[in-house]
Amino acid sequence: MFSSNSQPGTVSLFSSTSSDPLALFSIHTDPSLPSDSFVHLLADTSSVPAPDPPAVLIVPHPISSSDSAERSGGRNGYEIANTVLHIQSPTLCTTYIRSPPSYWHSDKARDRERDLGLNHPWIHLQIRNMGREWSFEVGLVDTGGREGIVRCSTFQKRPTLQLRTGRPPLLHIPLSFPHASSTPLTTWNTISLHLPSLIPHFTSSELNHDSDEGASIVDVLPAPTGRYTNVSYIVVYASCRLRRIWFSQSALSGEGDASWEMQLYTDS
Numbered sequence: 053m054f055s056s057n058s059q060p061g062t063v064s065l066f067s068s069t070s071s072d073p074l075a076l077f078s079i080h081t082d083p084s085l086p087s088d089s090f091v092h093l094l095a096d097t098s099s100v101p102a103p104d105p106p107a108v109l110i111v112p113h114p115i116s117s118s119d120s121a122e123r124s125g126g127r128n129g130y131e132i133a134n135t136v137l138h139i140q141s142p143t144l145c146t147t148y149i150r151s152p153p154s155y156w157h158s159d160k161a162r163d164r165e166r167d168l169g170l171n172h173p174w175i176h177l178q179i180r181n182m183g184r185e186w187s188f189e190v191g192l193v194d195t196g197g198r199e200g201i202v203r204c205s206t207f208q209k210r211p212t213l214q215l216r217t218g219r220p221p222l223l224h225i226p227l228s229f230p231h232a233s234s235t236p237l238t239t240w241n242t243i244s245l246h247l248p249s250l251i252p253h254f255t256s257s258e259l260n261h262d263s264d265e266g267a268s269i270v271d272v273l274p275a276p277t278g279r280y281t282n283v284s285y286i287v288v289y290a291s292c293r294l295r296r297i298w299f300s301q302s303a304l305s306g307e308g309d310a311s312w313e314m315q316l317y318t319d320s
Contacts, residue, residue, distance in 0.1 A: 054169040066297040078153035082146040089141035113183030141290035148289040167284040172299035180293035181229040181239040191284035194276035200254040213259040215272045248280035
């Protein structure tokens, strides 16, 4: 998708405030849950416009500490003065956005022409905690064209490495939002991952290796062992609010390191 293009130091893959935020994504919802599985653009401060019936918005997750709520201007903390993407469902695996779009996907496991192809070592996501389980997933490719999948989720308790029949190995990493005891000022967070540092964990003997029952070494696609080269895809699952996804060549040591359009701004 981007592999043949000249890539600047920072690439914004998704911005909820752009004219066509989901131009590079496909949307997937659960048709069996019409009232609780949907993807919808709305204002973070007011949660309007409401989604079309029968969809019903869940209430944003509050900051439960009364002290932190008072300092942050309300029980939900500071909200941002932007349109954001609301992704909601009790079934994470069926409700998500994906880039490149699913209809771009090739049946050939080694066909990299339809990969995202972004070579930046850092990925950043601006996410709001909605009080439900949440997950996102990134495909990493090494110099040998081997792919590994990194999944970060709030429901995982320990890191695991799963070998799956006919699919790339899956590295599942626990993720948690700041607890109320840490006195957060908002339920919005910027999550950053250094992708090259995750490649060695696909062959780490320190992780528990879970495999599909009956899978043989012949059935499992080889794990990435070479140098990180690019991202093949990204999936953001329910439930969350999403403001931006971007890639960069360097880390953010603080929110102020990001350019102004990458930063979060409250409504007050």
